[in-house]
Amino acid sequence: MESDGIFTHTVFPEVPPRVEYALSELGESMRPIIGAMEAWGIEYKKQH
Numbered sequence: 001m002e003s004d005g006i007f008t009h010t011v012f013p014e015v016p017p018r019v020e021y022a023l024s025e026l027g028e029s030m031r032p033i034i035g036a037m038e039a040w041g042i043e044y045k046k047q048h
Helices: 031-047
Strands: 007-012 016-024
Touching: none
Parallel strands: none
Antiparallel strands: 007 016
């Protein structure tokens, strides 16, 4: 997903190494879709 521009990562040159992942602007635009999928999953789980 990083190569698709959905996530970004930042590598910090520390010992031990540290990497942070974050949603890109494109990834942030997907929040409503992910929220709708979550709501569907919650309702599905209640019924099954």
